[in-house]
Amino acid sequence: MKELPKVELHLHLEGAAPPAFVRGMAAEKREDISGIFDDRGAYHYKDFWDFLKVYEAATSVLRTPDDYRRLTLAVLEESAAAGVVYSECFLSPDFCGGRDVAAWKDYLAAIRDAADQAERSMGITLRGIITCIRHFGPDKARETAICAAETAGDWVVGFGIAGDEKVLAPKDFLWSFDCAREAGLRITAHAGEWQGPQGIRDTLAALNPERLGHGVRAIEDLALVDELAERGTVLEVCPGSNVALGLYPNFRAHPINELDRRGVKVTVSTDDPPFFHSTMVREYEELHRAFDWDEGQFAKIAKASLDAAFCDADTKARIAKKLEA
Template sequence: MTAGRDVHTLPKAHLHLHFTGSMRHGTLLELAARDRIALPDSLVEDWPPQLSAHDEKGWFRFQRLYDVARSVLRTEDDVRRLVREAAEDDVRDGGRWLEIQVDPSGYAARFGGISAFTDLVLDAVAEASRETGLGMAVVIAANRTRHPLDARTLARLAAQYAGRGVVGFGLSNDERRGRTEDFAGAFAIAERAGLLLTPHGGELLGPTSAATCLDALHADRLGHGIRASEDPALLERIATAGVALEVCPVSNVALGVYSDLTSVPLPVLVEAGVQVALGADDPLLFGSRLAGQYATMRAAHELDDATLAELARMSIRASRAPSDVVARTLADIDSWLAAPAPGADAGRMAP
């Protein structure tokens, strides 16, 4: 069997990447040292941290680490650096389009309010896109541990920026908290603005959570959604509706949703005809970036290059990238697959 083609050169879109979670580990350490911010050992010597989300205590620890990391962002230059480095990392991993997800309310106190921070992020995204050549857009996400009225405020903010760099509206944090149905009003605001609707669901709570996101929030894509694999009827519904799942294998295992990478049911989704976009979620906490998701799934499920190429095609088709970016990326994926695999020529040589 010949070696597979390099997944780093496979053109792809990245549709599930959280803002602070995209930070480079080295940048976290540097910014913390600059302002003498004490970091827990799990973000320094013991990085990446050992995590679990089996119960609220485990999720609280995960969220606490995320909040500590967010605290090192003190200046506008810090924000611009984070966005630029996230873009550089995606380009290095074969990224052609990135939709980065952010909850402006988590940064508003330090950066002049949610509108001012959104302006800063969008300007940083435009700048990073020009510098790296990566197509980029923003998904504004509400926090399900906060009041649904706060989500409506963020939905109105997202609607205000629709067509000006913001392409979607999401709902993140522990899906075991709050009632998904209570956020329907916020998603209705985003839906009227023509935004992509992409709430988290179907990971910690299973297939019922994913179905609720479809029914109550009219999800166009599902953040995670991986445990829809447990309900064949739901899988068929998702496949028929063309709802894409933003699957993040390494974070699924790190948080204890699955015991190991071979248990992540990616083949079940693909065989059911579900659109899948592999994502890195929070590389800062999970230690793996975009290309790593393709590499781990290739190894865990013995995926051939044709399957990897189709996963990449699904990622760009599920995005809100402009049509010219989609067409160019699809053509380049075909070229990647058409190129000889490493060792292919040697394997055909006569003895």
Template sequence: MIAKAELHCHLEGSIPPALARELALRNGLELPPGLMGEDGFYVWKDFLSFLAAYDLVCTTLRSARDFGDVLYSYLAGAAREGAVYVEMFCSPERPAALGIAYGAWLEALAEAIDRARRDFGIEGRIIIICIRHLGPERALAMARAMVAEPHRYVVGFGMGGDEARFTPLDFAPAYRLAHEAGFGCTVHAGEVMGPESVWAAIRDLPVTRIGHGVRSAEDPALVTELARRGIVLEVCPGSNVALGLYPDRASHPLHRLIDAGVRVTLNSDDPPFFHTTLGTEYELAGLDEAALKRIARTAIEASFADAATRRRLLGEMEP
């Protein structure tokens, strides 16, 4: 089995139906019939129903322990598919809305990472993400909190949410603060919005990675620039197909980006919602074993883990 690594997965989006049922039962909640299919994935038919399903699943989270159990569950499943390293996107917005202190939330996540390492040998790290449509002031406050209360497993800063709202430049103060404090930086761009969103991100933010970024393939000059600068794309083909960006995997620009010299990684995004897993992404990428090993090594090289951890993981991977 090829050793794998993942850089783009959302904590709340990783909750499998079996765990959602368990959390609902624990917290005295009832999930509506029809939310979960018999195949172990969620049921939705369009973008709005996807968002509705996502929000319903998120309501099962009530305590710091719940968030930790989600992270442990994901790391356990990824390890069974050969993952040796995972960076998880974690937003403090939801725990804060539940009245969970930032430190208590982080400690629950850290305990899950430690437990997964003991049980499965997998390394986990956390990327704190702000939510774009909540605005730059909230993002700056989040970056300040992250910098003021550093944690050994918090290695990066990122941004998800509605790509059509605000501009990357609006978030430059938050990103500058995180970057100057030594955190790695990534941002969702070039998914819903086109190449111009990626140009703006690499021009105005100190990012070394782009979440998704696949619409870059529509602009040859941008593809050349990404390759020249070595910026890594966190590509999620299953997610892109499920949300209708491309009709099928054969139409996806993954291979074109690789052929143009762009550094890419393979990721699952919100796996139980998109009928995928990290292992499935590697299996259905249409690449040979050597190419998949290069992608896994790229993920470790582009990770925000400390240099010693990167060296160790790369040393343990087959060349």
């Protein structure tokens, strides 16, 4: 599984920070965030909403562009070791410069510098999707969208929304998504994780995304499953995340196989891998054990992921050669 070339579309940069990296950053800044770790040094949380608090506490020690340069290198080293050749990660100006455009550009330059270094030394290509935080509210989302629009281009390729699905409605963020779309950014949105099928329908109606982060609870409404298949909406599925957070009891109970069987375009990602004790290798191994997915199925998933990637055609052609190899 490690040797199979992989494409990952749903990865939160801060959420991929190894615990040891965060502890090191906290020590450098003389900050005590020991309460977010368990006795073994792993991240510790009770449920999804506690996870959001732990995530933000871990992110609080990342305060400078150089911190994010180092973080990006650490994350890409983990991804490359798992066989990932192309990755799209979610970046939030909320955490990178407080949504100030000038400060955000400094953070982005540091992240891009690290990505370029990783591509040269590790062979992994990274692109960014700017993400507003739903529970921070529409006004802050507008500021995030402006940051995204000001830096849209060959590297910042998408715009999305993450955070607590049970707060506010997708339509409340329409201005931000219109702003991003006018800047040429492709659209994804978290939905169908902590709200059921209606949350997905509301997201499709208000934001018209090409991709959905998670989207797995569509399985509770087979008419919606058929609609997703007909629309060609791509699901950024993170099985290990869903199992770790208690959405499903185990991989065998996860709906990814049934969604795929019913014609929905599914991809595989890790979401926030160290929080969920996962890697892309583990995701593949568990899917093989649960559904007997073989090399041919994983090649199909990788191709579908690359087809759904937001990068330009030249980048896709270059990554396609790696998948074929």
